[in-house]
Amino acid sequence: MPVAIGSRDPARAEEAAGRARSAAGTGDFSAHDNAQAAREADTVILSVPFRNHSETLANLKEALSPGKLLIDATVPLAAAVSGKATRMLGVWQGSAAEQALEMVTQGVRVVSALHTVSAASLTDLEHPLGQDVLLCGDARADKADAAALIERIDGLRCVDCGRLEMARIAESLTALLISVNARYKIHSGIHLTSLPERLWT
């Protein structure tokens, strides 16, 4: 599956694509500016500091056309306004994901996911992840599509946590994990107990 990496700065996208190529050994990674990347893809993963969330979505308004799946991993940490990374900002819509839903063209399918999986553990290919990804979204089919993509990553299990309004809780878990990580010097993730190994058919 081809991966189009976007950045406001195409040189940084090229760097990231290079890192992905050498880490993966195989695969099709291309570099673009954000709008180009979003135009290329049917599924767009948005993972930006909250400081840039609203501006990025405004700039992607045209590129994100109806029918595309937007997986939003953004977390409104207070760090966005020079506060602590263990504190959350209050977002009027409830969450970054609900802000995204308000900003995109009608028909763009928004799922909130991937907040609690640290970059450090994702890029550490030596250790199995063994983590859950909390999915929130208003349509079960959109969550199933997101799960099918995300579960291609070994060791990630997607859990349907309900409607997009639940994203405020899933997002805030990131701040809690940052607190735990700082205390224990680890990169922790979430696992929900008592669930079957496979949740999507």
Place this chain on the structure above:
Amino acid sequence: MPVAIGSRDPARAEEAAGRARSAAGTGDFSAHDNAQAAREADTVILSVPFRNHSETLANLKEALSPGKLLIDATVPLAAAVSGKATRMLGVWQGSAAEQALEMVTQGVRVVSALHTVSAASLTDLEHPLGQDVLLCGDARADKADAAALIERIDGLRCVDCGRLEMARIAESLTALLISVNARYKIHSGIHLTSLPERLWT
């Protein structure tokens, strides 16, 4: 270790003590009204519907004397005002636990814990829990005392999640678990990955 069970209605406390006696087979369980129970104990676990949280603490003002450890497991679910159990109320102080801290006599040590462990899994003695308990509190020593008590329950590991202000996130996880539980018909709990088995010495 003797356990004093309190209720607004002493008959219900007696019922609960009876259930505990027959489930545990052994142990010292006594029944009281809330103030009596709080007066008896050095460590008080407060687990009430949020609707009764503030009133209960007001009534316990005298009984909860300085030096006692208050473990607050209360969650401000919107169900308290006839809303959904998957939604949270905004508490001005930030969380039920911070409301508790504001209400108790100075010197009462407040730790927030046990929100995510369901009554159903706690009373199911056949299946190991294998869950984490998220602890929030302003003093490490208070959290260590809470952990020493809670970890007497097989299969529970206490994780220090930071200051009491983090309780708003730990409490809200309950609403997320309620959503997951309703969807998958289970009683799920939380496990944080990448942490050592034993966190308290």
